[in-house]
Amino acid sequence: MELLVASAIGILTAAGLYLVLRLRTFPVIMGMSLLTYAVNVFLFASGRLTVGAPPILQKGVETYTDPLPQALVLTAIVISFGMTAVIVMIALGAYLGSDDDHVDDIDEDDTSGTSVQGDRA
Amino acid sequence: MSHWIILPVVLPAILAPFIVLAARYHIGIQRAVSVAGVMSLIVIAAGLAWQASDGTITLYQLSDWAAPFGIVLVADRLSTLMVLLTAVLALFVLLYAIGSGWDNRGRHFHALYQFQLMGIMGAFLTGDLFNLFVFFEVLLIASYGLMIHAGGNVRLRAGVQYVLFNLLGSTLFLFALGSIYAETGTLNMADLAERAQMIGADSTAGIRIAAVLLLLVFAIKAAVVPLHFWLPSSYAEAPAPVAALFAIMTKVGAYAIIRVYTIVFPPDLAVTADLHGALLLPAALVSLAIGMIGVLAARKLDRLVAFAVIGSMGMVMVAISLFTQAGIAAALYYIVHSTLAAGALFLITDLVRAGRDNLDLRAQPPVSGAALTAAMFFVAGIAMVGVPPLSGFVGKLLILDASFGTESVVWVWAIVLGASLISLVGFARAGSTLFWKAESVPYAEGVEPAPHPSGLSYVAVGGLLGLLVLYTVFAGKAHEYMSRTSAQLFAPGPYISKVVNTPGKLTRPKPAKVPNAEDGQGDESSHGTDAAHDDGHTNAEEGH
Numbered sequence: 001m002e003l004l005v006a007s008a009i010g011i012l013t014a015a016g017l018y019l020v021l022r023l024r025t026f027p028v029i030m031g032m033s034l035l036t037y038a039v040n041v042f043l044f045a046s047g048r049l050t051v052g053a054p055p056i057l058q059k060g061v062e063t064y065t066d067p068l069p070q071a072l073v074l075t076a077i078v079i080s081f082g083m084t085a086v087i088v089m090i091a092l093g094a095y096l097g098s099d100d101d102h103v104d105d106i107d108e109d110d111t112s113g114t115s116v117q118g119d120r121a
Numbered sequence: 122m123s124h125w126i127i128l129p130v131v132l133p134a135i136l137a138p139f140i141v142l143a144a145r146y147h148i149g150i151q152r153a154v155s156v157a158g159v160m161s162l163i164v165i166a167a168g169l170a171w172q173a174s175d176g177t178i179t180l181y182q183l184s185d186w187a188a189p190f191g192i193v194l195v196a197d198r199l200s201t202l203m204v205l206l207t208a209v210l211a212l213f214v215l216l217y218a219i220g221s222g223w224d225n226r227g228r229h230f231h232a233l234y235q236f237q238l239m240g241i242m243g244a245f246l247t248g249d250l251f252n253l254f255v256f257f258e259v260l261l262i263a264s265y266g267l268m269i270h271a272g273g274n275v276r277l278r279a280g281v282q283y284v285l286f287n288l289l290g291s292t293l294f295l296f297a298l299g300s301i302y303a304e305t306g307t308l309n310m311a312d313l314a315e316r317a318q319m320i321g322a323d324s325t326a327g328i329r330i331a332a333v334l335l336l337l338v339f340a341i342k343a344a345v346v347p348l349h350f351w352l353p354s355s356y357a358e359a360p361a362p363v364a365a366l367f368a369i370m371t372k373v374g375a376y377a378i379i380r381v382y383t384i385v386f387p388p389d390l391a392v393t394a395d396l397h398g399a400l401l402l403p404a405a406l407v408s409l410a411i412g413m414i415g416v417l418a419a420r421k422l423d424r425l426v427a428f429a430v431i432g433s434m435g436m437v438m439v440a441i442s443l444f445t446q447a448g449i450a451a452a453l454y455y456i457v458h459s460t461l462a463a464g465a466l467f468l469i470t471d472l473v474r475a476g477r478d479n480l481d482l483r484a485q486p487p488v489s490g491a492a493l494t495a496a497m498f499f500v501a502g503i504a505m506v507g508v509p510p511l512s513g514f515v516g517k518l519l520i521l522d523a524s525f526g527t528e529s530v531v532w533v534w535a536i537v538l539g540a541s542l543i544s545l546v547g548f549a550r551a552g553s554t555l556f557w558k559a560e561s562v563p564y565a566e567g568v569e570p571a572p573h574p575s576g577l578s579y580v581a582v583g584g585l586l587g588l589l590v591l592y593t594v595f596a597g598k599a600h601e602y603m604s605r606t607s608a609q610l611f612a613p614g615p616y617i618s619k620v621v622n623t624p625g626k627l628t629r630p631k632p633a634k635v636p637n638a639e640d641g642q643g644d645e646s647s648h649g650t651d652a653a654h655d656d657g658h659t660n661a662e663e664g665h
Contacts, residue, residue: 020289025281032288039295046303069302072251076295079258083291086265087284093269094277103281105354 005045012038025091025101029084036080043073125172126181126196128165129204129242132158137235152219155231159212162238166205173201174602176609178619180248187625188248189312195248197616198606199453203245203376206457207369209588210464211238213581217468218362220577221475226271226360233270236263237366244373248620250301250308250335253377254294257342261287264370267363268355279358286351290341297334304328311620313385314613317392325392332386332393336400339381342374345401345438346408349431353415356430357423361471364423368463371434372456378441379449383610384617388444401442402529406536409435413540416547422473422480425551426466429505432544433459436507439533440520450607451519454600458512458592462504465585469498472578473555476571482551484558489570490579495556497582502548504589507541512593517541519600 012034019031047066055067095101136158144150172179173196181194196204215234217223224230240260247253265287269280302308304327305316320328337348344352352371356364378401386393412432419425437459440452474480476488488494500511507513517537524533564570592599609616 020285028285032285032292035289035292039292039299042296043299043302046299048303066306069299072298072302075251075255079255079291080288083258083262083284083288086262087281087288090265090269090277090284091281093272094274094281097274097277103285105278105282 001049001051005041005049009038009042009045012041023103025095025103028103029087029091032087033080033084036076036084040073040076040080043069043076045069123179124181125165125169126179126194126246127183129162129169129208130194130239130246132162132165133235133239133242137232137239140232140235141229148225151231152224155215155234156212156219158235159208159215159238162208162242163205163212166201166208169196170198170201170205172196173198176605176615178616180619180623182623182625185626187623188620189307189309191625192252193248193309193620194246195311195616195620196246198602198609199376199379200245202453202457202602202606203372204242206372206460207238207241207245210369210460210585211366213584214362214365214464214468216584217365217471217578217581220575220579220581221362221471222575223271223360223362223471229266230270233263233266234366236260237267239263241369241373245376248310250298250310250313250381254291254298257294257373258291260370260373261291264363264367267366268359270360270363276358276360279354283351283355286341290338293334293341294338297331297338300327300331300334304331309620310381310384311613311617314387314617315621317385317390320392322391328392329396332396333400335381336378339374339377340401340404342371343378343438344371344374344408344431344434345404346411346431346435347404349408349411349434352431353424353427356427356467357421361467361474364426364470365464365467368430368460368467371430372437372460375434375437375441375452375456378438379452379610382444383449384613387611387613398442398444401438402532405435405438405442406532407435408432409439409540410536411435413544413547416544417550419547419551420482422470422482422551422555423467425482425547426463426470429466429544429548430459430463432540433463433505435540436517436520436537439537440523443523443527443529445523445527446604446607446611447523448520449610450600450603451516451523453603453606454512454519454596455516457599458504458516458589461585461589461592462501462513465497465501465582465589466505468578468582468585469494469501472497472574472582475574475578482554484554484562486562486564486568486570487556487559490573491556491559493579494574495552497579497586498552498556500586500589501582502552504586506545506548508545510593512589512596515593515596515600 016031016034016038019027019034022028047069050063050065053063053065054061055065055070136154140151140154144154179196183192218230237260240256240263243256244253244260247256265280265284268283269276298308305313307313307316317328341348356367359367388394409432412428412435415428416425416432419428437452437455440448440455470480472494473488477485504511504513507517521534521537524530
């Protein structure tokens with residue numbers, strides 16, 4: 001199971017990073033979502049992998065799973081969900097406004113030269 | 122238990138919904154509530170700072186749950202200092218936003234502003250790494266709204282970059298927290314500090330990775346090269362008062378580095394020794410150089426100021442990465458200085474923008490009110506570059522002095538002094554183009570000069586500059602306070618024992634519980650009468 005979880009996190013992260021580097025808003029947002037899935041599973045794993053064990057005290061139960069990562073994951077899910085909604089709205093606004101979905105500065109506008117080179121480097 | 126510590130978080134959290142719900146269509150009421158809120162924040166923050174100034178560490182346990190499991194807020198010298206700085210900056214920025222009418226160019230400026238303050242205050246006060254993450258998100262989500270306040274395509278596109286970069290940063294933060302939790306089984310900073318000491322020398326890989334990941338996250342927030350790419354375009358495109366408030370946000374990253382790498386991973390901790398200093402110092406020196414070269418290369422005033430912020434963060438990081446008491450004291454002195462100076466510069470940028478349509482650094486007809494604006498730019502530029510007589514110079518001297526006996530002294534001196542020269546040329550060129558050459562360019566036919574900025578705008582900028590002057594005059598006292606703050610940071614014993622040993626709900630003896638309650642439950646509750654902390658340890662040990 002360790003191998004399965006670890007490789008799942010690895011593949012999700014790799015795919016997420018690849019999509020983020022595409023620098024168009026839709027793939028980038030998809031990539032961000034994959035990255036947040038990866039980090040959520042990673043947080044679960046940080047409390048050690050246990051199968052079928054309850055996180056809260058119960059009668060007659062010997063082994064428990066660590067409850068704290070579950071609380072952390074819950075918070076992380078809520079936050080990343082909200083953030084994804086925000087970025088979708090802002091990206092949509094930027095796309096509809098300028099008819100261009102590139103994430104980096106592509107304007108020929110000379111004024112933003114420094115950050116363009118920075119972002120491409 | 123005194124509830125004062127949580128007020129800087131709770132007060133904006135109450136005011137913001139009030140502004141949205143009750144005063145939605147009344148900009149006057151919004152302004153009054155917002156200003157009153159920030160002023161009360163200053164009073165509260167000053168009270169907290171006064172309380173902490175004698176070295177007292179105040180602990181606040183939310184719902185009275187004890188430390189490793191409960192959420193705690195901790196007020197010591199460092200956090201109260203940052204809270205006070207935030208509140209003071211917020212007042213002047215708010216006055217400017219009102220004076221210039223920025224707050225009325227989009228919806229919900231004041232509500233977002235309060236939420237932003239809530240996040241910043243919380244990040245400074247929390248004693249728990251996961252809560253630091255949560256407060257980072259609170260301040261970030263408010264900053265996303267503020268960043269695109271008043272809209273416009275350019276701003277929206279810069280906003281997309283800003284949000285995406287910070288989302289990546291947040292994801293990285295979660296990875297760092299996950300690895301720290303996997304290694305130690307806790308996220309409370311004081312508890313973490315104790316457990317980091319217990320890690321054996323043969324199993325350091327995990328904790329070292331976690332420490333570096335965390336450093337990367339904070340370096341993103343602090344805009345340390347090579348993680349600074351989000352800063353120039355977002356600060357330049359953000360509305361001026363928002364950019365001025367953002368001057369404190371890079372300091373949140375610096376604060377987090379100081380906090381975590383003096384308490385959790387102190388310089389003398391064997392498993393992570395030499396790690397952050399070795400990584401951070403070169404990056405800091407490069408940021409300083411790149412920032413100041415950017416100042417010289419900038420073709421617009423807002424980019425110039427944004428790069429000056431990167432440079433000044435580089436300066437702060439140079440001082441921090443020495444990881445000595447004198448270094449941290451110098452860093453703290455410089456943090457206060459550069460926050461005020463960067464805030465003032467962003468506001469002055471807006472005074473120039475109000476007078477003409479663009480911020481290009483080329484000769485154009487003078488802006489209205491040019492004399493006063495030029496004088497203010499002159500003062501703020503002197504402060505930012507760090508030439509005598511203002512506090513930037515004092516701060517830089519302190520940093521040079523702190524680096525004196527260390528191995529890296531040659532590099533630090535060469536780059537700090539070289540970067541100062543470059544930025545001096547950059548600021549002088551910008552100022553002379555903007556204000557002196559402008560005098561020789563006549564207005565085009567039929568173009569009227571823009572109306573003067575309002576008096577309140579000048580009051581706000583003047584207030585920040587006045588504070589800088591005061592900060593210079595009382596540099597001795599201020600530095601003495603920073604030294605004591607730094608001394609407190611380098612002796613984290615009282616902080617740790619205060620957080621870990623203060624009893625809460627869990628540690629009180631349970632009165633009417635029958636001890637032989639026939640099953641595992643009873644066993645657990647008898648454990649509970651011991652220190653909750655020990656309980657945490659045994660659980661974690663089982664987990665391993």
